[in-house]
Amino acid sequence: MVSLSKTIFKAYDIRGIIDKTLDEGVARQIGQAFGQAALAKGEHTVVIGRDGRLSGPALTAALAQGLQAAGANVIDLGVVATPMVYFGTNVLGAASGIMVTGSHNPPDYNGFKMVLAGEAIHGDSITALYQSIVDHDGSTAAVPGTYATHDIRARYLERIIGDVKVSRPIKIAVDCGNGVAGAFAGDLYRGMGCEVIELFCEVDGTFPNHHPDPAHPENLQDLIRCLQETDAEIGLAFDGDGDRLGLVTKDGQIIYPDRQMMLFAEDVLSRNPGEQILYDVKCTRHLAPYIEKSGGVPLMYKTGHSLVKAKLKETGAPLGGEMSGHIFFKDRWYGFDDGLYAGARMLEILTKQADPSALLNALPQSDSTPELHLHLAEGENFIVMDHLRANAEFPGNKQIITIDGLRVEYEDGFGLARSSNTTPVIVMRFEAETPAALARIQGQFRSVILAAKPDAELPF
Secondary structure (H helix, E strand, C coil): CCCCCHHHECCCCEEEEECCCECHHHHHHHHHHHHHHHHHCCCCEEEEEECCCCCHHHHHHHHHHHHHHCCCEEEEEEECCHHHHHHHHHHCCCCEEEEECCCCCCCCEEEEEEEECCEECCCHHHHHHHHHHHHCCCCCCCCCCCEEECCCHHHHHHHHHCCCCCCCCCEEEEECCCCHHHHCHHHHHHHCCCEEEEECCCCCCCCCCCCCCCCCHHHHHHHHHHHHHCCCCEEEEECCCCCCEEEECCCCCECCHHHHHHHHHHHHHHHCCCCEEEEECCCCCCHHHHHHHCCCEEEEECCCHHHHHHHHHHHCCCEEECCCCCEEECCCCCCCECHHHHHHHHHHHHCCCCCHHHHHHCCCCCEECCCEEEECCCCHHHHHHHHHHHHCCCCCCCEEECCCCEEEEECCEEEEEEECCCCCEEEEEEEECCHHHHHHHHHHHHHHHHHHCCCCCCCC
């Protein structure tokens, strides 16, 4: 029996290690607390689903018991991608949902992504669930909630296939890394008229081939090889629960989500001129000018899928995106992050071209690093960032943006250091016009971080 630990209640979701910080008992408590929160908002039904992790069935059953004990009715979608639970909260007459998923974490992790009365909950709302469990007197509802299963697959696929159209036949390769997206991606893109080569689309919670996280280049090597060896024109990759998209060109170039956003923004702004386009602090500095050129208003915001989703709702923006691969379409869709749907929208854009890879490779680009992580002790990331904000100096900078960590803009590039909200890590990213400029900017960051923590083992 695992005792409840506050550490699993993260900034955007709940996440723990099976039998260390998360088990069926904890899942049941979370279900009951969430059920009470839903009922307090006048919501009587909660949609649930799970990814392909081995711990999923037991946790989901316990979660459902907890929800029912609170008096909430449960609609269980079974094994689905995270966006299919979000879709359920938009079309099943129930605006609250919980997805049991460890996303891209190692196999022994699992967790919960939650929507409460139409809002992706984060921060204080998640802490409130913890407090509700601690304060709970052990009572249950006089009338327990009902339990029903529902297969949403056909409705989800038909909704996308009915709206998103390719302009010509195209052969694509899809790598799902044995994550749950593999159960749906092939059928979705074939349904749109694509020919599909499937890589690692068998759902397997041990992830035997590579980690299902397209944000890291090592996880895209199989896809790159497949494009070299076959006549597929483009490669799509997905994370473990299907809410993030990776993209690879025929010649093996990785098109990171901040460059994908340029094409998405241009397309969305053609129908929504003058609207705001939202993106997070990790994105390339070429994105804002591209949005402006396409007739939109760029709006930089904090990193975090729940935070971006909330900001999207607040601003009414038709599109938002994060460097990590969460893309949020409000244009023709519901405003939640969905890697499978983003892949469909990308194919709609690319099939208007004879050579999709040429279009993608021509997008503005500088020398840049992927996300770099400085690993620290629990809580130390916040201490180091506070020290940097108070003391660090960046000679020659043009602007320091502090909406999320420190993003230091120069004439010829930028450097970013921000504290992860989910792990004791400082996340960094650098971009510059020349290798020399990149080295100079990284050098400045290296010296200010070492001044704050002399024994830091920097990843650059």
